[in-house]
Amino acid sequence: MIGNPVDYDKNFKENFPIFPAKLDLELKRYLNLISGKEVLDLGIGQGRNSIPLAELGYNVTGVDYSTKCLEICKNSCNKLNLIQSDIRTFDIEKDKYDIILSRCVLHFLHKNDSYQIIQNIKNNIKNNGIVYISVFSLEDPRFIKHSMSSDFQILDNNILHNKLNDTYVSFFSKEEVLNLFSDFRTVLISDSYCLDQGGETPHYAGVIKYIGQKI
Numbered sequence: 207m208i209g210n211p212v213d214y215d216k217n218f219k220e221n222f223p224i225f226p227a228k229l230d231l232e233l234k235r236y237l238n239l240i241s242g243k244e245v246l247d248l249g250i251g252q253g254r255n256s257i258p259l260a261e262l263g264y265n266v267t268g269v270d271y272s273t274k275c276l277e278i279c280k281n282s283c284n285k286l287n288l289i290q291s292d293i294r295t296f297d298i299e300k301d302k303y304d305i306i307l308s309r310c311v312l313h314f315l316h317k318n319d320s321y322q323i324i325q326n327i328k329n330n331i332k333n334n335g336i337v338y339i340s341v342f343s344l345e346d347p348r349f350i351k352h353s354m355s356s357d358f359q360i361l362d363n364n365i366l367h368n369k370l371n372d373t374y375v376s377f378f379s380k381e382e383v384l385n386l387f388s389d390f391r392t393v394l395i396s397d398s399y400c401l402d403q404g405g406e407t408p409h410y411a412g413v414i415k416y417i418g419q420k421i
């Protein structure tokens with residue numbers, strides 16, 4: 207493991223908003239590809255996708271490092287199995303999960319760690335199971351902004367090191383994500399650039415979304 211996990215609890219001390227739970231259309235569209243009901247959400251946050259999935263009857267296990275995020279999930283839905291852990295040390299039970307998602311999380315790690323987590327997901331998800339991930343793309347304006355800041359050190363492979371708190375932020379290309387999942391059946395890959403109005407202040411974001419199926 208390289209560096210510290212990003213401190214989401216600190217955000218809440220600074221009045222971070224509580225977001226409504228909402229199943230992503232991309233994931234909703236492909237739920238028919240699997241018949242089982244076991245879901246693992248690595249970096250569940252406030253339960254954006256996991257709460258609707260639990261309400262639909264899926265058995266959801268959510269992992270997060272943040273005490274506050276887990277508290278929000280617990281207060282919003284009593285059907286979730288919540289685990290406080292760094293996702294870099296969390297053991298994924300083999301052949302248990304039909305869906306493994308990690309939305310808007312893996313870019314907050316050094317790529318050595320995110321690649322390792324992706325390998326663990328691929329090794330342990332059930333056959334025919336689907337993976338859903340989203341990560342910052344190279345088009346994200348924060349890549350240039352952080353690269354120009356003296357707080358960040360620029361490393362190889364589009365990884366930035368935040369020297370102030372020893373965390374990492376990584377930016378991905380579409381080809382890189384497809385290569386990481388070259389042994390999976392691609393169901394969806396998208397690379398978007400848009401105004402994100404969901405955060406504390408509206409900002410532009412570049413995001414790669416990937417859904418793949420283990421074959």
Ligand SMILES: C[S@@+](CC[C@H](N)C(=O)[O-])C[C@H]1O[C@@H](n2cnc3c(N)ncnc32)[C@H](O)[C@@H]1O
Nearest residue numbers: 211214249250251254270271272292293309310
């Ligand atoms: C931007 S939020 C995304 C939350 C959720 N997946 C969603 O789509 O709304 C990132 C979440 O990942 C969690 N996280 C980041 N790094 C982590 C790590 N190394 N281990 C566990 N959780 C982590 C944060 O605490 C936070 O809840």
